[in-house]
Structure formats: C-alpha cells, structure tokens
Amino acid sequence: MQSLSRARSHRRTAKRPWRWVKTLLLVTVSTFLFFSLGGLVFLFGTDTGEDLREWAAGTLLTTQHDYWAPYTFIPDDKLQALKDQIRHPEVINSEAETKPTELPATKPNVVPLPEKPKELVDIEEINVKKDNYYFKGKIMYIHDPTRVQLLVTNRKDRGDLLDEFVKKSNAIGIVNASGFSDPDGYGKGAKAYGVVIHDGKILQGYNPKSGETALGITYEGKLITGSYTAEQLVKMGVRDAMSFRPQLIVNGKNLFTDKPARSWGIQPRTAIGQKEDGTIVFVVIDGRQPGHSIGASMNDLAELLEERGIVTAMAMDGGSSSMMLHNGEAITKTSCPYYRGRYLPNAWAVI
Template identity: 25%
Template sequence: MSRRTLAAGLAMAAALPLTAQPATAELSSVRFPSARFPLGARVVPTKTMTTVTQGIDLYDVKAGSSTDGYTVTVLMPSGRDYGMLPTAEARVAEVEAAGETASLQKVVRPGVADAPSQTVYMVRVGLWSLKDKKKAEKSAKKLKEAGLKVKVDYLGDDGLKTTGPWDVKVVMIDARTFRGSYAATLGTSVAKRETVSSMAKAGKAVVAVNGGFFNIHTDKALRGEPVGASVVGGRLLSEAVPGRSAVVLRGRTAKITELKTDVTAISQDGERVEVNGINRAATTDELVLYTEEYGAKTPTGGTDAVLDATGRVTGLRASGAAVAKGTRVLHGNGVGSDWLNEHAWQEWKVDVVSKVVDLRTKKALKLTPDLNVIAGGVGLVRNGKTKITAKRDGHDSMNMILRRHPRTLLGTTRNGSLILATIDGRQPGVTVGANFVEAAQFMRWLGATQAINLDGGGSTALFVDKKVVNRPSDGAERGVGDALLVLPQ
C-alpha cells in the first residue's frame, strides 16, 4: 500500500468545530428532541422510552453505524501517540527503515474556552477493517520486534470524523412533575471506593449516576477521595479546587456553577489558621481536617487534635489513628503540628468554620442538611452556549479534549429540569463514546442550557430502577468516589 493511499484511507477531519446551535425554546417541561442525532452523519436515532416514576423518563438511544477500523500508531520518545513535526518525521524514517510504510497524519485539537487549539502529528502504519484486528496486532508485533514502541488503535476513538455508532442512555427529570429530591453520597466512607449500584441501593435511589473524579494518585486505600468539592447533607467532606465546575443540589433543585471553599480553625486564644484540606492525605506543613466519614486512619508523623461535637479539644495524640464517631480530628505536620501544639491545648475550644462560595453569585451557600454538592470534571455548556473549560478544570490535554471516551453528563434546562446522560464508549463496532466538543453538542441537543462532564471512562455508570442500564467499558461496574442520587421523596 502506498503512503498516498494509506494517507487517504486515514483521512479525517482535523477538528470538530464549535458550531453554533439555535437556542432551545423554553418549555414548561423537559422533552426529548425530535431533531436528528447531533453527532456524526446526523441520522434519525432510534429510541425507546420508559417511565421510571412520576416526572422521570428513561430513554435508550442508538444512532450511527460502524465504518471505522484499526491502524497501528507509532509512539513518540515521550510515550505519547503524537508529537511535533520533526519528531514525527524521524519516526516515519524509523518505520521505513524497518521495511514498513508509514503515514504522517496532521491532527488539530480544537480550541476550547480557556485553551487554544494545538497542532500535532501522528505516525501510523496500515489500515484494517473492524473484523481484521488480528492483522493489525500482527503488524504491531513486527514493528515491536524492530525496536519500535507501538499500539493498535481503533480509529473511532480518535475523536475526529466518525459515523459512530453511539449507545446512549438519557434520564430526563421534569421539574414540573417530579416530586422527589436529589442527594450526593460518598458511600460508607470518603476513603473507600464503591459502585454506583451499591450506593444507590443503600440510599434507596430510583436513579443514580457516578459523580466527579476521584484521586487515583494517592494511597490505594484512600482513592475514594473526591477531587473537588463534596458536600453531603450539609457537611463539607472535601474541599473545592477553586473555580472548578460543580453541581449544587438542594431538595429537588440542581444548579451548575463554580465553587471555592474556605476552612479556618480558630483557637479560643484568638489565633486563626487556614485548614488546607479535608479528608485527604496531608503534605508537608499542612493542617488537614478529618471527619468521622473519612473511614481511614489519619496520617502518621504528625500531631492530631481530637475535637468533640462542640469543638472542645478532648486530647492531643500522635497521629495515625482512626476518627471516632461523633468527633473530628485536626491533623498537622511540620508548621501545622506546631500550631496545634501552641493553640489546641486539651479542653480548649477550637472552632472550625467552613464556607462554600458560589463564584457566579459571589454568595456563600448555607450548609443546611438539604445541601449536597458534587464536583464536576469539565464545564461544557453555559447559558445555552458551548463553553468548555478544560484548562480551568484540569483536563486540557489532547487525550481528554479530542479523543472519545465513555461520558457521564449532567445538564439543567431553563425551567430547572435535570438531564442525566451516559454515552458508552471503548467498545469498537458497538459504541464510540464522545469527546468534549461532542458531549457539549449532545447536551445542547437535549435541551440543556447548563451542562458539565462528570467522571467518565470506566467509571461511567447509570443506575435506574434497581440495575445499571448502560454498559460500563471495563465490562463490569468500577468502584467510584461518589454518586448523585435521585430519591423518590
């Protein structure tokens, strides 16, 4: 196969444009759109609707067809599957020295609201149909034997032009007729990861989805910790990453916004100090608050001040012990430990004051028992327009913006209705997932005027009426950090 023929076979759109879409007309209730599916060739989707309970409908949606196949991608010295032009050209020469024909592919990652576009290059070998994956694997093996690092790629995952297919589940909760409420849960503890279905069943939810991202870069036993703000029943259990997207739940209302949190410890001698974190591993010179929901021991190598429900210091202890029910622990190391030893004497009072601020309104949220907060991953839609805040929300990479993954999406409409959606992916020939641009287009198509991306990939799970209704890409449910629950009352 010539390089020209191969390049033609691999030709794809360089980027998905952030196209304007007409504003959704305000409705008295949330309705599934009658327009063509917004992705790919914009075909008429097939859908099946099931009424879950009053005000809640589940839609099983399928669209598109499979035309993508496989190629072999040559990795760059960095280990990435793309690089700058000189690096990519050097890789082409190495492939041809190994007796194979390589294609140099230019790829443009689209610009988003807070990150410019990026042009990179990929080096690829061969093009095989969906049923010929073994042939691609055989070619990859030959290249590995020649000393090249490669991987077999399904082209539907690229995030460029595709015909699909897509397998989507959508839950529409009508603000006009829904009589239940929304809540967040971290399961049995902050530290532990649990499946959405286990948390949903424990909370007696009729619908549930996985929540925000959790910390995969901490100790294995602590990886249930949310990356961002978490409030459950009015209790702040994880601090915000300032300015990142979140969904604020109160009763049967849901609002998407950006948050920051401030936590301060105030000793009875008047000394004040910032509390750096809540229910997470502590770093050098930090002061971290642990609540009874933490579910793990405090870190070793510091000082713990144990507080009762009134804020009275019941004792100072060496760190590395559990948090007893009805207590909180201020843990410090280095400078944080010094502050505790100087201002948290036994029987003294230490008030811990927590504040959660809505950055759109500049007002603090009242931490009442009906308040729940789940951190989002990336803002997608704001005031009816595509606004992808990938950089602010920590996901401005090629992999996260352009490539397709399973997605869990949350949106609100003009009248306050809630839309929850999962787009399954990583299942060649069955469903391709979505990139950020496609996810935003999809939520606008559904009628969302505000929308965010929650955790996705293998975490994507939608629980409806006692079972998971989507197909998690791991083949089974993954344990996650938190979940959003839709309660019948």
C-alpha cells in the same frame, strides 16, 4: 531403472510443500510491508491522517495513559494546545448572570418530550452515527429536581459500586460523579478530587488537583456550576456539590461551540444538566466497545444536551467510571472489565 526413477520423482515431490510455504511467507511479508507503508503514508502524509493522530492524542490525554500522547507525533504546539484545553477549560459562574448571553443566532432543534410526564423518571435511548464513529447511551430525565442528591461513600478503604449505593439508599436512578486518584487504573475510589458537600455540610474543600469546577444543587433543586469555593456554595443555599470538568453549557451557552472536538478525544462520558423548567438530566454515553459504542467527544455531549433544551450542564468523570442504573439494574454498558463498574467516592442519585 524404473524404481530409481520413481524414487527420484518422490523426492522431488516431497520438496514442493516447502516451496509453497516459502511462497506464502513471502506473500504475507510483502502484503504486511505494503499495508504498513501505506498506513504510514496515510497517517503522516495526509490531512485526514493528521486529524486522526490529533484525535488519538486528545483521547490519550484524558486517560491514565497520557504519557503515550507524544508518540502520536503531532507537532509540539498542537500537543500543548490540547493539553491547555483539557487542563484549563473555560469556566463561567452560572449565577453571575440572570439571563443567557452570547446565544447563537438560531436555536438548535429541541427534541420534544411528553408535556405531562406520568413518572418521576423518563429514559431516552441515544444512538448516534457520525462520519467516522458511533455511540450509544441513555438520558434519564428527573422531573422533580429536589429528588436528586449526592451520595457519598462512608468507607475508608475504598469507594462504593453504584449498586452498593443503590442498596444503601433505595435510589431509583444513579450515575457516577467525582473523579478520584487512580494510579495505573487501580484506584479504589475512596477519596474524591475537589469539593464535596453533602446535605449542607462541607466534607472536603478543593485539593491541589487543578482545573476542577464545582457543580452543586440547592435545596430548591437548582443546579449551580462555576469556580466557587465550598463556603460560597453553602452560602448560596447549595445542599450537595462535587467537582470535575469541563462545563458544557452555562446560562444557555454551549461552551464547546466552534471548539475542536479532538481536544478531549472520544471516550465514555457522563454528564449532569438541567432544563429551564427545572428538569434534571443524567447522561451516560458508552464507549471503548467496538461493535457497540466507540464513545463521544465533549462537543457531541454538549450538542446532545443543547438539542434537548438543557441550559446548565457539566461533565462528570468518564471512561470506565461512566455507568447508569435504573431501578437497581444497569441500563448502560460499562467499559470497566468488571460488569458492576468501578469503586466510586460519590454518585448522583434520584431518591
């Protein structure tokens, strides 16, 4: 009887681990359902949740995966408004007026820089924390604007990496410039969108890609931006030019003041601008890298430049193309899986 009792006791004990497994599974599934339901209530039942869904939609619309934007389930009218803001941004010709217009009543605080720079190039670290996101990047100040040129790939099968542009030109500093055809993220950057002018010669006029805006630099080192044809730019004394969008600041006016930040989402960013004293700036904001830098909105970028006294500025291609090199070394962190960045049709460089 004793041995039989022990055997029965052993069998009952052997079943207990399975009870613990069932209990653990039940708790896990219950917890998952609880948080899933809570998340759905937050996203679809609160104003903050709706804002987050609009941010997500704006971000998706500026990527190659824009077809996912409707699945954020924001109202159709809001989704269409986001699309319109991205595809048809406000455009102002920088040469249309000789002085700033519609400036804010109070000027933003301008970040001071050395009055007498000892070097051609100065680098500023960017580290900004917002309420719900954060971003890091670099600003490169070029104190002789005539040293800034547009470099253009001479390859037919693909574009150049930034470090390949540097090797060909001995550029001191360099950032990406034009956008390009990029089906499914595998574009090779051989052909730029929009106008391309190099050393006073028109290499490419506008193509059917809508919404592109020109940014050019004259032989005297002045930035010009607006809805200009390649022929008009050459007549205006422009040496190099390319196209992208949107404009950020024109004639001292911040074009994103009072505009919803979510329209362009949060992404890695690149921009080119110029101060009133002629100093040209390259800006790159890292993104898509939790723990390092999430990315910036267009509002963030325009505000960042306005605070530093920039009077003319336009966004370049962003996303995984955004990258900056100084003296041949990457000083920003690309979101491209390849650490050297992407193949590009052209780049702005300090020669």
